[in-house]
Amino acid sequence: MATFLDIGLVQHFAVIFPILLVFVIVFALLEKSKMLGENKGMHALIALCIAMMMLFVPGITQVIAVMAPWFVLMFLFVFFFFFLLMAFGVKWEKISEYASKDWETPHWFLLVIGIVIFVGAIATVYGSSLLPFSQEPGTAAQINATEGATTTDTGSFNQNVGRVLFHPKTIGLIFLLMVGSLTIRLLAGGSKK
Numbered sequence: 001m002a003t004f005l006d007i008g009l010v011q012h013f014a015v016i017f018p019i020l021l022v023f024v025i026v027f028a029l030l031e032k033s034k035m036l037g038e039n040k041g042m043h044a045l046i047a048l049c050i051a052m053m054m055l056f057v058p059g060i061t062q063v064i065a066v067m068a069p070w071f072v073l074m075f076l077f078v079f080f081f082f083f084l085l086m087a088f089g090v091k092w093e094k095i096s097e098y099a100s101k102d103w104e105t106p107h108w109f110l111l112v113i114g115i116v117i118f119v120g121a122i123a124t125v126y127g128s129s130l131l132p133f134s135q136e137p138g139t140a141a142q143i144n145a146t147e148g149a150t151t152t153d154t155g156s157f158n159q160n161v162g163r164v165l166f167h168p169k170t171i172g173l174i175f176l177l178m179v180g181s182l183t184i185r186l187l188a189g190g191s192k193k
Contacts, residue, residue, distance in 0.1 A: 015055070018064035023051040059125045066121040074113055127157040 027047035030036060036043065054060045082095055099106075164170060 014065065015061055018061040018068075019051045019054065021064060021068065022054050023047045026050050062125045063121045066124050067117055070117045070121075071114070074110070074117070078110070123157075123161065127161070 024047075027043055030043040030046060031040070036046065082092075085095060086092060
C-alpha cells in the first residue's frame, strides 16, 4: 500500500541530484571567476557538459551522494557556531571580517575536514574494489599473522580501515606528529612584546 512517506520512487531520480549539484557548483565557479569571460550562456553550457560527463565515470555519482550529507552537516555546524557566537554578543561584521582575512586556523580546519570527507567518500565507493589486490599470498599482513602479530587484513575494507586508524602504532604516530607540530609552532613563534 502506498503511503505519504513512501520515498521508493525517489531512488529512480537519485542521479538527478548529483548532476544538479555539479552543474550549480561549476556554473557558480565560472560566474565568480570570470575565467572564460562574462557570457552566462557559455558558462551554463560548460557547466551542463561537465555535469553530464560525470555520468560516464562510474562511481562519481556515488561519491557525490556520500559526500553531500557530510558537507551539509559541516555547513550546519558552521552556521550554528556563527549563530552561537552572535548569541553571545559577537557582531556579524566581526565574524565576517575575521572570515575574510588571510588563511588562518579556521580556514585550514575547514579545508582539512573537506579533504577528509572527500577521501572518505572515495574510499567508501572505490575502497572495496582495491581489496583483492591486497590479499595475495605472502603479503606482509599474512606473514605477520602467522608470527602472532596483530593483523589488519580482515577481508572487509571497512574493517581494514578501522583497524589501521585505531591501531596503537597509528595513534602513537598521530600523537607524536601533534606534539612535534605544537613544539615547532611554539618554538618558531618567539616571544611577543
